[in-house]
Amino acid sequence: MSTSLKIAGSNLEHVQTHNRRVVLDAIRRAGALTRAEVARRTHLTAQTVNNIVSALHDTGLVSAGAPNRGGRGQPSIPYSIDPEGAWSLGFHVDHRSISGAVVDFTGRIRGHKRIPADQPSPKQAADALARMAGPLLRRAGAVESRILGAGLAVPVRFNAGSITSAGPTTLPGWDEGDAADMIEAALGMAVLIENDAVAAAIGERLNGLGREIDSYVYLFMNDGLGAGIMIEGQPWRGTGRNAGEIGHMIVVPDGRPCPCGNHGCLERYVSLSAVYESLGIAPPDATPEFIAHLETSAPGRLDAWVKDAAPRLAQAIGILESAFDPQTVILGGVAPKSVLERLVAALALPVSVGSRASRTLPRVMLGRTGPEAPLLGAASLPIFDEVSPRFDVLLKNG
Ligand SMILES: [Zn+2]
Structure with missing residues (x-):
């Protein structure tokens, strides 16, 4: 899905990725912040904050609220994350089930589906995820050009950057062929794969x-x-x-x-x-x-x-x-x-x-966040990947 990265790619490419993440993170956690408040919380200069907030606003990732009047000087405008500014898909595959969720840019689950499965292979998971993705996105009203990608939480370990199924409670079969490639091909978008416990910790960070x-x-x-x-x-x-x-x-x-x-x-x-x-x-x-x-x-x-x-x-x-x-x-x-x-x-x-x-x-x-933590975390992987080089990907295509 080549259109999916345009949001951050074309208009924000000159904005330093790290600072952008810092600003988005501050706004996300506070709910709404004025530019001055962002500058205070992030220790970035007013000029840097102005540039970043303007770019985020232009690309629809944050929206402007009603100006705060009262007090002296110019009215200040609070900015908040635009829920529909970006979307992502989160999937969780474990020994007994395959779940999918569509998550908006605030990290809220806007639709989800779970089907029972028995030790699903990457092929079985890829087929199920591909069937889930379209209806989930359509029902939530997600605009295709604003879909950042998908994340998948799965009980696996890693060996030199590849998935390994070694270990008693990892899913068998996930080290044969390239699971990430197979799932990306089935979904037609970039997929970030993460161990389920790490994904759950990220999900709890986002919304818990x-x-x-x-x-x-x-x-x-x-x-x-x-x-x-x-x-x-x-x-x-x-x-x-x-x-x-x-x-x-x-x-x-x-x-x-x-x-x-x-x-x-x-x-x-x-x-x-x-x-x-x-x-x-x-x-x-x-x-x-x-x-x-x-x-x-x-x-x-x-x-x-x-x-x-x-x-x-x-x-x-x-x-x-x-x-x-x-x-x-x-x-x-x-x-x-x-x-x-x-x-x-x-x-x-x-x-x-x-x-x-x-x-x-x-x-x-x-x-x-309960049992939804890995789903939320998986869905947040592409969101954070857009804004932070440190939420780096494990098995991302090219
Ligand atoms: Zn043991």
Whole structure:
């Protein structure tokens, strides 16, 4: 979709990318800001802010509100993100489902669809995503020339820039051929691929607790357990792009065997797979929906799992706090909210650097974006890619 990049390409090409992101980010987080307020918050010069805001306004990425009268001097105009200034598609593929959402420029989901799947291959995912994309965009009224692209969150790891399916809870088959190429061809637009935990951490940054919190570790619980590490508003991906693979941190020496080859890995205790195992259920019952249903229909069925999982998770959180000294640790994922709440309530956290007396936030918080976090994060990848060189892409075409 060659038209898709015109928004930022033609009119904004002279504006320094980094400053543009800083301005957009400030406006996005505040809701609406005048030029003077942008300058104050960003420490950019008034002239730079004027240029950037004018360019953003000309291209329809921000809209001008009613001038604030009163006070002395010229009335000042508040600018806010124009929701329909740009659009993107977010997809989340996991072991059991394929989901798609169309997201506007404020990061709000304007339509979504989810279909069940069983360990979908890249080909199956590509076909399903291509079928979803058109209707999602049409129903939301997205203008084609303003579509920035698509992002895909998927439980995979990376090896020298390519997807690898190595690892027990990654999706099988995604390292055969070029999944990104296949999906780009099916959709007819650029697709950015991201690990689901990192995508969820970005989604929470865009539309959840991350709006007010810059540095956090986001624990993403699905079949496995991963972490998205957000440091000062930017995801930390690591040299091999696998930072946050905490599911295979050993928390119980000589503990339960893990398909990765070790014993006592964290996700053998803290993950939906561990819940299913504890309940003795297998597909087709082993789904987040079934667990949510159990929570209300058969109270107490999860108690043994919570009792077993909480101390392992508490230990891991202590380690993560010591390693990253985050403002807080956020727990989210496709696991039902009621399950995550019970897990947090059962945590007895060890003493760590996180126990500081001066803290204003709890050490552990529940994510606000819920199971939609990876979808939101995936959709935000092309948006942030337009405005930040540091939200760099993993597998972008040319
Ligand atoms: Zn393992």
